[in-house]
Amino acid sequence: MLKKNSAPLSLALSATLAASLVMSTGCSNVFGRETPQRVASEKVLGSWKDNKLKQDILDFVQRVSNPKSKDFVPVEDRIAVFDNDGTLLCEKPAYFQVIFARDSAVARQKDHPEWSEDAAIKPFLTTEDSAIAGLRGKEATRLIAACQSELSAEELQPLAGQWLVDAKHKRFNRPYMQLKYEPMVELLTYLRANGFKTFICSGAGADFIRLYSNSAYGIPAEQVIGSSLKREFVVKDGKSVVVSRPVMHVYNVGPFKPIMIDEHIGKRPLIAVGNSDGDIEMLMYCTDRKGPSLGILLHHDDEVREYKYDTGAEKALQKASERGWKVVSIKDDFQNVFAAEQK
């Protein structure tokens, strides 16, 4: 969450991302919170190709939102959960949080001579993306923990916030936040316009995603569920503060996704959207719901406009065909992948 009235850094960031929000999600109601009053594109899901898959999604949403439908679902149960990296946002060459951690480590290495002796960090002290390509799980956590531990959410904000404004994705030469998938942003907006409450349930760190979730997707900080380091409540310079320690608390993938959804939301999602094997249990938990449900798996099969890879999604693709989850092809189902570049 961006705090509007704090430092100049975050003010600048806030203005930039707020502009992006207005342009892309059209998401604000009388209280500036979800449940948008209009859909951004004049055409519903305008960045999706007009085909059967799109129609199936539209039909499902109408069926569960229409009080006269036999599949009607009361508004309080209209919960949609989205994985983040690779589902709402490009995840190559690595999770953007990992790229931030790497950039941050490179920039701060002079203050941390011990890192050059640390096998878990040293290999990544280079701006060559190849060194961190595909880095995830425990290895990524070590790097992230080195950069983020001892920081409160309030201290992380200006550091990461400035990076989100300044840093650019090397292949696309655009700020990372401009590499969110426009069709997915439209889907979020469309769901909220139909009474859904939209959540992120990600394997990446909740703290980091919360810095941009509202601006980028219209999803407030408190609807972001993610991985976390161990937290501690301490008094620091006379003020109570919650800080992270360099120890993994929850690595929110696989079975931990439904567990964390149960902990945070307390009910099964009506719609779940993911893109990898780490989303299988979340999709099962959704589609094993009594009554209607919709599982969606995004397939990265467009090397021209984005990336093409099945690695880490082989089992999910298999399950999708067994269980009737909708497989969305970036190549065949997305009219646009990213929004037009914003200078």
Added chain:
Amino acid sequence: MLKKNSAPLSLALSATLAASLVMSTGCSNVFGRETPQRVASEKVLGSWKDNKLKQDILDFVQRVSNPKSKDFVPVEDRIAVFDNDGTLLCEKPAYFQVIFARDSAVARQKDHPEWSEDAAIKPFLTTEDSAIAGLRGKEATRLIAACQSELSAEELQPLAGQWLVDAKHKRFNRPYMQLKYEPMVELLTYLRANGFKTFICSGAGADFIRLYSNSAYGIPAEQVIGSSLKREFVVKDGKSVVVSRPVMHVYNVGPFKPIMIDEHIGKRPLIAVGNSDGDIEMLMYCTDRKGPSLGILLHHDDEVREYKYDTGAEKALQKASERGWKVVSIKDDFQNVFAAEQK
């Protein structure tokens, strides 16, 4: 959260509590979610006595909600957290979840002969409230775990839901949910009408509170943070399900309240309301916020209309006077304690 379209039991419960919701919280917008469009009482905070304390609360809320005020807080940071037992709801003779667990254990003891050998459960297998008076912490958890372990949230719902309709508080001879504090329900409604998002942060089990939070307070399940047993993702009768195991996962009191607030919400609350020593760290975390903040401590000092006790709140009362938290006296500041009885 009550599911409207499941079993007749929960249908009945749903209707009862929905009626109570309309009567007491007036909380529904176009999507049936928070941010109510009207305040229940024609007079704002009508169940509060018209005194300086009430005016201070009204002034604070107006100051942070008025865009022209120097203390204006953007809507996304207008977060209010409330403890539950003893803050929103009577907690005597014991937490209502403990009373439910006891009643449930008494009713099911024939199926569990092992309980009569279990020192952690046996003493409570009586309908005498004196046996569980003030039971909390680890002792309460053992009893709750015995009754709730192996159940998913979906299985707990009809059991506890029926109890909430049928069971009555012995002293007041009313269903337990009618022992919510009307002035606090009005405060929740007033805060939402001013753009606040309202959360519960309780030492009791989130699963149990979620059964009534929306109906009783207008707080949806996903805005309830509480204690929890260890969860596991399993496949049961061919369906994936998240069940609880009889092992404490988080006992959400003291420093765990700000830790869990940081995990679930990711920002400091602007308002925090509690009533006991277990709320001290949550109140500190709120009032150590940069910029405006309001800490409120409810003081149980009315033995005629409710209960009179300081036990377990001695340190909080001391801190309140040191740190300028508002101490609300049930005796002096509440015009009404409970809403008129609903037959």
